[in-house]
Amino acid sequence: METRERKIGLVIHGGAGTIAPSKMTPEIERDLRSGLQRSLEAGSGILKNGGSSLDAVAAAVRVMEDDPRFNAGRGAVFTSAGTNEMDAAIMDGKTLKAGSAGALTHVRNPITLARAVMDRSPHVMFVGEGAEAFARQTGIELVDEKYFYTEERWNALQHLQKAEADARATGKEFAVSDQDRHGTIGAVALDQAGNLAAATSTGGNTNKRPGRLGDTPIIGAGTYANNRTCAMSGTGDGEYFMRLVAGHEISALMEHRGLPLAQAAQTVLDQITELGGAAGLIAIDRNGNVALPFNTTGMYRGYVDAKGNAVVGIYK
Amino acid sequence: METRERKIGLVIHGGAGTIAPSKMTPEIERDLRSGLQRSLEAGSGILKNGGSSLDAVAAAVRVMEDDPRFNAGRGAVFTSAGTNEMDAAIMDGKTLKAGSAGALTHVRNPITLARAVMDRSPHVMFVGEGAEAFARQTGIELVDEKYFYTEERWNALQHLQKAEADARATGKEFAVSDQDRHGTIGAVALDQAGNLAAATSTGGNTNKRPGRLGDTPIIGAGTYANNRTCAMSGTGDGEYFMRLVAGHEISALMEHRGLPLAQAAQTVLDQITELGGAAGLIAIDRNGNVALPFNTTGMYRGYVDAKGNAVVGIYK
Numbered sequence: 001m002e003t004r005e006r007k008i009g010l011v012i013h014g015g016a017g018t019i020a021p022s023k024m025t026p027e028i029e030r031d032l033r034s035g036l037q038r039s040l041e042a043g044s045g046i047l048k049n050g051g052s053s054l055d056a057v058a059a060a061v062r063v064m065e066d067d068p069r070f071n072a073g074r075g076a077v078f079t080s081a082g083t084n085e086m087d088a089a090i091m092d093g094k095t096l097k098a099g100s101a102g103a104l105t106h107v108r109n110p111i112t113l114a115r116a117v118m119d120r121s122p123h124v125m126f127v128g129e130g131a132e133a134f135a136r137q138t139g140i141e142l143v144d145e146k147y148f149y150t151e152e153r154w155n156a157l158q159h160l161q162k163a164e165a166d167a168r169a170t171g172k173e174f175a176v177s178d179q180d181r182h183g184t185i186g187a188v189a190l191d192q193a194g195n196l197a198a199a200t201s202t203g204g205n206t207n208k209r210p211g212r213l214g215d216t217p218i219i220g221a222g223t224y225a226n227n228r229t230c231a232m233s234g235t236g237d238g239e240y241f242m243r244l245v246a247g248h249e250i251s252a253l254m255e256h257r258g259l260p261l262a263q264a265a266q267t268v269l270d271q272i273t274e275l276g277g278a279a280g281l282i283a284i285d286r287n288g289n290v291a292l293p294f295n296t297t298g299m300y301r302g303y304v305d306a307k308g309n310a311v312v313g314i315y316k
Numbered sequence: 317m318e319t320r321e322r323k324i325g326l327v328i329h330g331g332a333g334t335i336a337p338s339k340m341t342p343e344i345e346r347d348l349r350s351g352l353q354r355s356l357e358a359g360s361g362i363l364k365n366g367g368s369s370l371d372a373v374a375a376a377v378r379v380m381e382d383d384p385r386f387n388a389g390r391g392a393v394f395t396s397a398g399t400n401e402m403d404a405a406i407m408d409g410k411t412l413k414a415g416s417a418g419a420l421t422h423v424r425n426p427i428t429l430a431r432a433v434m435d436r437s438p439h440v441m442f443v444g445e446g447a448e449a450f451a452r453q454t455g456i457e458l459v460d461e462k463y464f465y466t467e468e469r470w471n472a473l474q475h476l477q478k479a480e481a482d483a484r485a486t487g488k489e490f491a492v493s494d495q496d497r498h499g500t501i502g503a504v505a506l507d508q509a510g511n512l513a514a515a516t517s518t519g520g521n522t523n524k525r526p527g528r529l530g531d532t533p534i535i536g537a538g539t540y541a542n543n544r545t546c547a548m549s550g551t552g553d554g555e556y557f558m559r560l561v562a563g564h565e566i567s568a569l570m571e572h573r574g575l576p577l578a579q580a581a582q583t584v585l586d587q588i589t590e591l592g593g594a595a596g597l598i599a600i601d602r603n604g605n606v607a608l609p610f611n612t613t614g615m616y617r618g619y620v621d622a623k624g625n626a627v628v629g630i631y632k
Binding site (some may be wrong): 058085096097098102103121122123124125126127128130133134157209210211212213218220221222238239241243253257275 | 386410413414418419435438439440441442443444445447450501525526527528529534535536537540555558559560561564565568569572573591
């Protein structure tokens with residue numbers, strides 16, 4: 001019996017806004033590349049075994065959530081109040097079902113909660129204490145807030161708050177590095193059944209005000225999947241993704257204008273650039289074409305190529 | 317000197333999911349029509365005097381937020397925990413700037429806070445306690461939770477929770493009226509300068525879980541404005557608006573497919589209907605064309621016609 005091998009595809013990002021090349025050390029770079037590699041392996045292992053794109057993107061994201069080098073889950077950045085507030089979303093391109101959770105403070109894997117919102121509630125989105133109550137009821141792992149403490153992120157908050165105070169005192173502008181500003185992780189996948197899915201997870205921006213939500217948990221902004229077009233996950237200055245409804249606009253350009261994936265993705269990134277946003281995104285279409293555009297110095301990223309090989313990158 | 321009068325336009329809704337015709341009393345109907353009328357007057361007064369569409373939609377929405385007959389602000393429905401949680405959003409079609417606030421418990425006029433998020437922060441969205449902290453810092457009026465207590469909404473919660481408990485005990489399905497399920501208010505406007513704006517505000521669904529956000533505060537789902545296309549505000553089963561990114565899809569059908577407003581709005585409402593959603597929406601384009609489609613028994617609604625007359629409606 002002849003079996004036709006179905007195409008699969010997986011793209012991940014660990015955030016646009018990388019460590020400045022001058023500050024990169026061999027140790028940090030090894031950690032980052034290893035984290036991306038393990039995320040790709042977790043997702044592609046599922047896809048190669050005939051698993052769903054939904055399971056693949058959730059697994060790929062969970063690996064990065066558990067890795068303190070990435071700004072999501074364990075390595076989430078600190079808010080201006082010295083707390084950690086995390087957001088995540090997942091979307092199924094086949095059914096257009098979606099799940100999202102925002103302003104989480106105790107959920108070990110925000111993407112797991114987003115998935116539960118999609119699968120086990122009639123709703124799309126929960127935030128704050130209500131979201132964590134739902135997590136408790138559905139058996140999602142909650143952890144002490146200390147779990148999210150990492151020295152590197154804490155120092156970044158101190159650094160940023162000092163720079164801000166100095167700027168206020170002197171009246172001078174201060175520059176914030178991309179690395180300090182943001183970071184988000186995400187994955188998009190195509191499975192053997194031809195279904196697309198997208199997942200995104202983030203700790204937001206260092207020194208953000210408590211309660212601020214960016215594009216990550218907003219379906220159509222930083223997370224979107226639709227079998228008719230593409231799956232996408234964004235990273236960077238979330239407000240621009242929200243105002244442009246960026247994820248859905250990429251899909252609309254493909255569906256209504258007939259643009260190919262790469263052109264649709266670049267068109268929307270260019271709109272973000274014009275508005276002044278620093279950003280990147282990953283996307284995949286139903287034929288397995290991928291796009292990974294960004295306008296920052298670098299974007300932690302990776303994909304599995306047509307031969308099944310994992311490719312990871314950091315700078316341009 | 318000849319002055320060419322510029323076209324203005326205003327459309328409002330007070331929610332799809334009206335009181336069943338059999339339960340309507342002359343008193344309630346008079347209150348509702350009067351509330352819609354006063355909302356139209358507040359918004360159109362601003363537009364006629366050359367004010368901005370942003371100011372007009374905010375004013376129109378505030379009137380309904382202060383009116384206990386509508387499910388937003390004062391008349392917000394109760395959550396399953398017996399609390400009130402409100403969401404609102406506003407968007408400027410000229411700049412694509414937007415402001416949104418969710419899961420509010422003490423903000424008298426959620427739309428005023430949404431506007432402050434847009435105008436006075438670099439962010440688009442705040443939720444929960446962080447949103448209320450921002451409200452406090454910007455001088456937005458906070459009120460005691462008792463302000464949101466209305467006997468009618470409290471009784472609706474008791475009725476719904478009893479019906480749910482009975483259904484669990486007997487294993488039978490139970491029907492929830494549109495009126496008990498949802499309700500949202502909103503306004504869209506075109507001003508003399510040709511700028512579009514949209515605003516939406518809601519208490520969500522009776523008996524909703526705390527922390528659940530619907531489409532109202534999601535830019536592109538239940539609230540969207542873009543001078544190139546239209547301004548829209550949705551009402552009904554919010555999850556379908558979120559999954560379809562309904563507001564932005566109406567805009568995309570106009571921009572990328574060249575559909576006229578009414579056809580774009582009806583196309584997206586039909587998609588919501590196909591997925592099983594009960595819903596309605598209002599929309600206006602830059603030429604002042606309006607659309608007010610709904611698939612429920614009724615939708616509290618109103619608009620100002622070409623001659624400046626206010627027209628209000630409840631049932632089909």
